Amino acid sequence: MTSVSFSRDIPLRHTVDIFVAGGGPAGTAAAVTAARQGRDVFMAEGQSAFGGMGTLGLVPAFMRFTDGINFLAGGFGEELYERLKEMHAIADDRPDDSVSIHAENLKSVYDQMVKDSGAGFAFHTQLIEVELKNGRIRHAVCAGKSGLFAVQADVFIDATGDGDLCAWGGVPYEKGDEQGRMMPGTLCSLWAGVDWQAAFESRHLQEETLERAYRDGVFEVLDRHLPGMWKVGETMGGGNIGHTFGVDSTDERSLTEALLRGRELIRQYERYYKEYLPGYQNMTLAATGALLGVRESRRILGDYVLNLDDFHKRAVFEDEIGRYNYPVDLHAATPDAKDYDNFAREFKSLRYGKGESYGIPYRSLLPRGLENTLVAGRCVSTDRAMQGSLRVMPGCYITGQAAGMAAALAVEGKTGVRGVAIRELQQRLKNAGSYLPNF
Numbered sequence: 001m002t003s004v005s006f007s008r009d010i011p012l013r014h015t016v017d018i019f020v021a022g023g024g025p026a027g028t029a030a031a032v033t034a035a036r037q038g039r040d041v042f043m044a045e046g047q048s049a050f051g052g053m054g055t056l057g058l059v060p061a062f063m064r065f066t067d068g069i070n071f072l073a074g075g076f077g078e079e080l081y082e083r084l085k086e087m088h089a090i091a092d093d094r095p096d097d098s099v100s101i102h103a104e105n106l107k108s109v110y111d112q113m114v115k116d117s118g119a120g121f122a123f124h125t126q127l128i129e130v131e132l133k134n135g136r137i138r139h140a141v142c143a144g145k146s147g148l149f150a151v152q153a154d155v156f157i158d159a160t161g162d163g164d165l166c167a168w169g170g171v172p173y174e175k176g177d178e179q180g181r182m183m184p185g186t187l188c189s190l191w192a193g194v195d196w197q198a199a200f201e202s203r204h205l206q207e208e209t210l211e212r213a214y215r216d217g218v219f220e221v222l223d224r225h226l227p228g229m230w231k232v233g234e235t236m237g238g239g240n241i242g243h244t245f246g247v248d249s250t251d252e253r254s255l256t257e258a259l260l261r262g263r264e265l266i267r268q269y270e271r272y273y274k275e276y277l278p279g280y281q282n283m284t285l286a287a288t289g290a291l292l293g294v295r296e297s298r299r300i301l302g303d304y305v306l307n308l309d310d311f312h313k314r315a316v317f318e319d320e321i322g323r324y325n326y327p328v329d330l331h332a333a334t335p336d337a338k339d340y341d342n343f344a345r346e347f348k349s350l351r352y353g354k355g356e357s358y359g360i361p362y363r364s365l366l367p368r369g370l371e372n373t374l375v376a377g378r379c380v381s382t383d384r385a386m387q388g389s390l391r392v393m394p395g396c397y398i399t400g401q402a403a404g405m406a407a408a409l410a411v412e413g414k415t416g417v418r419g420v421a422i423r424e425l426q427q428r429l430k431n432a433g434s435y436l437p438n439f
Contacts, residue, residue: 010141010148016040016120017411018404019140019153021127024052025393026377027159028110029076029400030407033432035119037408042151043114043121044142047291050110052161054101054393058188058289060230060238061098063392067325068354075433076113077397083109100230100238103190127160130168136372137169155407155417156373159400162250163298163379171367173298175250177384181333183295184243187262190286191229191237199229199237199279209276218272224340225332229273229280237283240293241269245334249294259292295331295391302381303418304363311350311386316438317361319422321402323435324360324395327351330388350385359438360390362422365403371416376403398434405429 020031023045031043053059065073065081073081081099084090089105114121122144129141131150139150158165163173176182206226214222227240242265244258266288273280309315311328328350332339364381365374375381376399378391389395405428409420426439 008148010150012139012152013149014042014120014151016042016151016153018042018155018157018407019151020044020157020159021140021165022046022052022159022161022377023050023121024159024161024377025054025396026161026400026403027157028114029397030157030159030376030404031119031121032076032113032117033401033404034408035117037405037412037428039408039411041119042153043119044125044127044140044151045121045123046126048123049107050114051106053291053293055103055107055110056289057291057293058103058190058238058287059101059293060188060232060240061100062394063098063326065099065394067352067357070355070435070437072322072324072357072435073394073397074435075397075429076401077394078433080109080113080397083113098230100232102232127165130156130165132169135370137165137370140165154372154411157403157407158300158367158373158375158379159377159403161294161297161378163300163375164250166300166367166370166373166375166379167298169367169370169373171369172301174301174384175298176296177333182248182297183331183333183388184245185247185249185258185262185295186227186240186242186293187244187259187266188289188293189239189241189266190232191239191283192235192286193283194229194231194235194237195279195282196231196235197279199277202278205277209272213272213276218275219268221335223335224337225343236286239269242266243331243335244292247292247294249292249297255292262292263288296378296387298379299384299387300367300375300379300381302364302368302375303366304361304381306360306364306380306382306386306390308383308385311358311389313358314352314356315359317359319362320359320436320438321362321365321425321429321434322360322398323357323437324390324398325352325357326389326392326395328385328388329392330385360398360402362402362406362425365399365406366417371418372410374403374407374417376400401432401434402429405432
């Protein structure tokens with residue numbers, strides 16, 4: 001492979017306390033939390049809005065915010081949820097189950113929370129490299145419409161979802177299962193003209209009609225796993241339908257192929273819904289996501305790797321920064337029937353009852369080898385099973401809020417991220433609304 005040498009001087013545009021890479025659910029929670037602690041924050045978001053999968057990706061639902069009794073995503077997550085309720089912007093009121101998302105209203109809430117916090121930010125701004133010296137990131141290099149520029153900060157937070165900042169900073173990571181296979185992505189979609197009463201009454205037909213539609217030639221591949229359609233308005237449906245198998249979101253070539261495949265699949269599922277399920281005959285495709293819905297990529301290795309044994313034990317940690325309880329939700333890596341059966345078995349068995357949860361240790365937010373960096377969101381330090389639980393949006397609010405608070409404390413105390421006083425961190429998180437029943 002040929003290569004070129006590229007070197008140039010670029011402006012240092014921002015010198016701040018805390019730099020946040022990525023404005024998805026974890027990044028927004030981190031930036032807002034740190035800014036509310038009086039810290040100077042700059043957040044770089046590569047797309048045109050905050051929220052990532054829930055806004056630009058059109059993922060149609062939040063997974064559970066609570067354990068059926070306690071609001072686990074307390075603080076940032078609960079405030080966001082209550083703001084959406086006040087706007088009448090959620091289609092249901094069951095935070096112990098999935099909660100439908102109206103993407104435009106969610107964008108508005110994120111915008112207001114970030115702006116009110118005083119955090120600095122820019123859209124269409126991509127992190128493209130980091131400058132590292134003696135175990136500390138010194139600068140983040142970003143690319144915007146105006147060109148390349150650098151950001152200098154005391155603490156850096158990786159909320160990219162893919163662990164880009166940490167990986168480029170030399171932190172070890174894992175991807176996928178033993179064979180390197182990762183969960184498939186989904187190009188989510190928005191549909192108009194759904195008759196929801198008829199649709200709800202026909203839900204039991206889905207399993208039997210999927211196989212029949214495949215035999216009838218509707219689908220090129222029999223994918224037995226169909227998460228389905230959520231009600232996001234009186235006649236609007238949010239589709240979490242179709243899997244793009246084999247996608248690697250750390251490779252733009254793979255993402256390109258998956259997006260093209262996702263748009264092909266949308267047409268197959270449109271025919272399926274209209275011809276095989278009552279309630280959808282008159283629906284019209286309104287939009288597909290500007291982002292592919294990605295479930296899995298890098299898992300950054302931290303000082304502690306949260307693991308399946310912790311799930312079984314309902315673990316409690318001395319350095320706990322939150323608790324969560326979503327099931328282990330590992331979508332099958334292939335459309336093979338055996339892989340799907342394994343997914344279905346795990347999703348049914350690896351789940352909690354009401355009031356149960358597992359702890360999330362602060363050490364899972366500490367990337368190995370970096371002294372001034374935290375990681376939050378989908379790519380925190382877990383094994384694959386626990387990533388399948390903690391990856392969803394309320395889980396990202398928990399880790400993002402903790403990372404933002406810890407970063408603020410590290411700046412305030414002039415310590416590295418490992419010098420943060422855990423009890424002080426826990427107390428401030430509790431003051432902000434975090435669910436920490438053991439402390």
